[in-house]
Amino acid sequence: GSTVETLEFQAETRQLLRLVIHSIYSNKDIFLRELISNASDALDKLRLESLTDSGLQADTSDLHIALEVDRGARTLTIRDNGIGMSRDDIVELIGTIAKSGTAGLLDKLKEAKDAAAAQSLIGQFGVGFYSAFMVADKVTLRTRRAGTDQGTLWESDGQGTYDIQAVDGLPTGTSVTLHLKPADSEDALADYLSEWKIRQIVKQYSDFIRWPIRMATERTDADGGGEPETLNSMKALWARPRSEVTEAEYHEFYQQISHDWQEPAATIHMRAEGTFEYEALLFLPSQAPFDLFSRDTRRGVQLYVKRVFIMDDCDALMPNYLRFVKGVVDAHDLSLNISREILQHDRQIQGVRRRLVKKVIGAIKDMQTKDSETYAKVWEQFGRVLKEGLIEDTDNTDTLLELISAASTHDPEKTTTLREYVARMKDGQDAIYYLTGESRAMVENSPHMEAFAAKGYEVLILTDPVDEVWTDRIPAFDGHRLQSIAKGQVDLDEPADGDQEANADKAQHEQDFAALLPWLTTTLSEHVKEVRLSSRLTTSAACIVGDAHDMTPTLEKMYRAMGQ
Ligand code: ADP
Ligand code: MG
Numbered sequence: 001g002s003t004v005e006t007l008e009f010q011a012e013t014r015q016l017l018r019l020v021i022h023s024i025y026s027n028k029d030i031f032l033r034e035l036i037s038n039a040s041d042a043l044d045k046l047r048l049e050s051l052t053d054s055g056l057q058a059d060t061s062d063l064h065i066a067l068e069v070d071r072g073a074r075t076l077t078i079r080d081n082g083i084g085m086s087r088d089d090i091v092e093l094i095g096t097i098a099k100s101g102t103a104g105l106l107d108k109l110k111e112a113k114d115a116a117a118a119q120s121l122i123g124q125f126g127v128g129f130y131s132a133f134m135v136a137d138k139v140t141l142r143t144r145r146a147g148t149d150q151g152t153l154w155e156s157d158g159q160g161t162y163d164i165q166a167v168d169g170l171p172t173g174t175s176v177t178l179h180l181k182p183a184d185s186e187d188a189l190a191d192y193l194s195e196w197k198i199r200q201i202v203k204q205y206s207d208f209i210r211w212p213i214r215m216a217t218e219r220t221d222a223d224g225g226g227e228p229e230t231l232n233s234m235k236a237l238w239a240r241p242r243s244e245v246t247e248a249e250y251h252e253f254y255q256q257i258s259h260d261w262q263e264p265a266a267t268i269h270m271r272a273e274g275t276f277e278y279e280a281l282l283f284l285p286s287q288a289p290f291d292l293f294s295r296d297t298r299r300g301v302q303l304y305v306k307r308v309f310i311m312d313d314c315d316a317l318m319p320n321y322l323r324f325v326k327g328v329v330d331a332h333d334l335s336l337n338i339s340r341e342i343l344q345h346d347r348q349i350q351g352v353r354r355r356l357v358k359k360v361i362g363a364i365k366d367m368q369t370k371d372s373e374t375y376a377k378v379w380e381q382f383g384r385v386l387k388e389g390l391i392e393d394t395d396n397t398d399t400l401l402e403l404i405s406a407a408s409t410h411d412p413e414k415t416t417t418l419r420e421y422v423a424r425m426k427d428g429q430d431a432i433y434y435l436t437g438e439s440r441a442m443v444e445n446s447p448h449m450e451a452f453a454a455k456g457y458e459v460l461i462l463t464d465p466v467d468e469v470w471t472d473r474i475p476a477f478d479g480h481r482l483q484s485i486a487k488g489q490v491d492l493d494e495p496a497d498g499d500q501e502a503n504a505d506k507a508q509h510e511q512d513f514a515a516l517l518p519w520l521t522t523t524l525s526e527h528v529k530e531v532r533l534s535s536r537l538t539t540s541a542a543c544i545v546g547d548a549h550d551m552t553p554t555l556e557k558m559y560r561a562m563g564q
Contacts, residue, residue, distance in 0.1 A: 004165045009156075010096040013130075015106055017158050020130045028135050032198070033205035033256075034128030035078040035176055039065045040209045042082025042174060044309040046146055049083065058146045058172065066228065067202075067215040069193050074180045076192050080211075081173035084145040087152045087164065094129060094141070094154065095162065108290055133158035135192055136178035142167065143174040202231040208253055210234050210307060236307050238281035238328050242269050254283045257302065258326045262286050265378050266363045268327075272355070276348045280356060282327035284363065286374075288381040292324060300326035301356075303343075305334045316343035317353050321388035322360055324381075329356070354395070361389075361399050368403065368417075376415075379405045383464070390470035401477050407440060407461040409453065416460070418477045424458060431483035434460035436467050447542075448486045459485060509533060 009017065043063045050058045059081075068077040085093065132139045137157055144151035151170030156162035180192055191197055195217050202213055214228035237245055237253045254264045264283035271279045282301070298313035300323065307330060317329055329352065343349050364386075367375040379386075389400045405415040410424060421432055433452060437443035443461045452459050462471065471482055513533055520531040528544070 002165055002167065004163050006161050006163050007091065007095060008161050012106070013096055014160050017130055017133060019106065019110075021133050021158060028131075029201045030205065031131040031135050031178075032078070032192070032201045034131045036065060036202070036206045036209060036213060038128060038176075039078055039080035039082060039174065040206075040211055041309075042080050042084065043211045045083040046081075046173075048310070049146070056147050064212045064214055065209070067198060067213065067231075069195070069198070069215075071193050074193065075177050076180060076198075077175050077177040079173070079175040081171065082146075084148075084173050085143045085152070086145045086148060087150070087166070089145065090141070090143070090152060090154050090164065130158070132176065132178055135180055137181050138179040140177040140179070141174065142170055142177075144170040144172050146172045199231055204252075205256065207232045208235060208237060208256055210236060210309075236330070238269065238279045238330055239307065245269070250281075250283075253281070254326065257328065258283065258285060258300070260285055260287065260289075260326075264326075265374050266367060268359050268363055270359065272352070276331070276333060276351070278329055278331040278352060280327065280329045280352075280359075282325055282356065282360065284360070284378060284382075285324060285326060286377060286381070288324060288385075292382075292385060299323045302328050304328060304330040305338075306330070306332055310334075310338065311340070314340075314343070316340065316346070316349050317356060319353070319357060319389070319393055321385055321392050322357065324385060325360055357393070357396065361386075361396055361403065364403055365399060376405070379403070379415075384466055387464065387466045387470050390474055391466075397474065401474065406434075407463070408458055409444075409449075409461065410458045421458060421460065422478060422480055425480070426457065429457065431481040432460065432477060433457055433483055433485050434462050434471060435485050436462045436471065439463055446486070452485055 008014075043065070046058055047060055047063060050056050050060050063081060066077075066079040068079065069075075070077075139156055139158065141154040142151065143154070151167045152164060153167045154162060154164050178192075183191055195215070198215065199217075206213060209232050212230040212234065213232045214230055217229045219229060237249060250267050250269075251263050254267070255261065258264075263286065265286040266284040268280070268282040268284075271277075299315050299318045299320070301314045301318045302312050303310045303314040303317065314329065318325055331349075331352070333348075334346075338346075364375065364378060367378065383403075383405060386400060386403060390397060393400070401418055404418055406418075408414075408416045408421065410416060410421075418432065425432075435443050435446060435448055437446065440461055440463055443449070443463060449459060471484065474482060476482060510533060517531050517533070521528070524531065
């Protein structure tokens with residue numbers, strides 16, 4: 001049947017399309033990267049499916065991507081002979097935004113300072129396909145799912161609706177035809193029909209794509225017998241020896257997998273030989289993504305098996321607290337249809353993960369000693385996440401504690417490490433003092449601070465919500481107790497036994513208040529357990545102290561927010 005059906009984009013999709021079309025002016029080039037990456041994904045999927053499903057009977061002998069230019073019609077077509085889509089696939093994948101958090105993305109996009117910021121947001125959310133509408137006023141998609149007979153044609157001007165109809169005679173795979181907008185004069189370079197321009201974009205963004213990206217070019221027309229030319233190098237960077245990869249190549253690769261325009265803060269390239277061989281190429285970004293703390297942030301490590309792409313977001317290879325690490329792990333001896341569940345329980349994968357974790361936090365530790373400026377930036381961006389490791393990862397507690405940078409009363413301009421704190425501890429000081437709270441100002445003005453400030457004791461100021469949790473779990477650093485100054489009895493100057501005058505003072509004091517304290521305790525019994533005299537305060541009259549094992553107010557709030 002060839003009836004044309006007109007369907008509406010989901011409301012959020014429409015909104016997103018409007019933003020993509022109207023608010024992103026610079027660097028429209030990325031549309032090609034997005035469409036090529038979709039084509040490449042489709043080839044990966046077909047290859048994987050044909051290896052694991054012998055019933056599929058797909059032709060995988062010449063998987064490739066073809067770019068076709070029609071100057072007369074002003075169209076650019078991106079064609080692949082990959083997995084293809086069924087009609088329902090299209091409606092689901094292209095007509096709606098299945099990914100959660102889209103509303104959040106829309107808000108962020110409105111706030112984005114400039115086009116580059118907007119772009120990196122779009123990239124992170126993978127609204128890739130829609131980027132076609134930055135350069136095209138009409139997009140035609142023809143596709144047939146491998147293993148099925150019925151092809152589908154989809155067409156839209158990106159305004160609010162799309163047409164969809166069944167068509168016969170399509171090859172397996174997908175072609176996306178862009179009807180390019182008239183070249184506008186301000187943007188003279190953006191001629192996406194020009195061979196030079198296409199070549200340049202492919203080289204810049206898609207060079208590591210492991211499938212050939214072919215195009216009929218002047219060169220091949222002249223002396224190649226009309227055979228199309230392969231535009232990309234297809235080199236899998238991680239499979240090459242470190243000595244043969246340049247810094248620039250690493251960065252380019254990083255940009256490809258992360259959609260981050262900045263250079264990474266660190267690059268880790270390693271190869272393990274022996275019983276379980278793998279290569280890993282990991283990057284520490286220099287900036288945190290906006291969704292680092294959203295419930296469904298994905299982990300940034302992709303798993304390959306002998307250069308066959310297996311999965312994104314490989315949670316078996318990276319713990320949650322290192323979710324910002326981007327990169328690739330290519331393991332040689334895994335089954336191609338390995339599932340996430342099996343990976344989670346695979347001993348060898350667990351071994352790889354342990355090793356990668358050590359490498360990553362080792363790299364940050366190295367940075368701390370060798371390049372403190374970069375370390376400071378990394379800590380500022382990811383410190384809050386790394387501290388989650390103190391809760392999740394008991395194997396690396398010591399190293400993670402060494403990594404901590406915290407604000408301190410010692411120097412308002414600078415952060416300190418625990419080790420530096422310990423080096424400054426006063427004679428006789430037996431604990432590392434800290435106070436948690438919602439903000440620096442709140443902590444600094446807390447009545448708990450008074451006596452410590454007056455006596456010249458340094459106090460760490462911990463204001464990340466996670467600080468409430470890890471300080472509760474970690475008893476000590478390097479043999480020195482971690483002590484909240486808001487919890488339990490912290491008596492800075494119990495008079496020595498021999499100091500008769502001071503002891504007499506104290507006794508007098510206790511006698512003066514002997515009647516008041518029980519009265520206060522009874523009167524306030526709904527709110528406090530006990531009212532006692534304290535030497536903590538210098539100017540405030542009273543403060544509230546938790547029991548040694550109570551939750552702090554901030555932690556209580558956090559648990560409540562999490563619904564526990
Ligand atoms: P993402 O690639 O991040 O999932 P896109 O908007 O680029 O987001 O693509 C949406 C989905 O549409 C893809 O996940 C894929 O399932 C499907 N798709 C897009 N292009 C192709 C293609 N060439 N072949 C098969 N499926 C495709
Ligand atoms: Mg995509």
